[in-house]
Amino acid sequence: MSKGILGISNDLRSQRFYHGTREDLKPGDLIEPxxxxxxxxxxxxxxxxxxxxxxxxxxxxAELAVGEGPGRVYVVKPIGQxxxxxx
Numbered sequence: 001m002s003k004g005i006l007g008i009s010n011d012l013r014s015q016r017f018y019h020g021t022r023e024d025l026k027p028g029d030l031i032e033p034x035x036x037x038x039x040x041x042x043x044x045x046x047x048x049x050x051x052x053x054x055x056x057x058x059x060x061x062a063e064l065a066v067g068e069g070p071g072r073v074y075v076v077k078p079i080g081q082x083x084x085x086x087x
Contacts, residue, residue, distance in 0.1 A: 017051040019076045020061030022069045031076065048083070051076055 033047050062071030
């Protein structure tokens with residue numbers, strides 16, 4: 001994959017993506033950037049939602065998420081642009 005923001009191509013659409021959190025989400029819930037209840041003050045300014053094709057990464061994100069409930073991992077369907085994380 002190339003660096004930077006990518007349009008949602010058929011190749012990316014065919015991948016399964018995961019999202020780790022402590023929130024109790026229901027099917028059809030929309031996860032929006034900067035509006036996550038478990039986001040810290042700095043994260044509320046984010047313009048992205050972290051999704052990963054790696055289940056282990058989503059599990060780790062759920063364990064590190066702010067909040068009281070158990071860590072949860074969801075299979076999600078991106079509806080916007082997909083980009084690679086900056087390192």
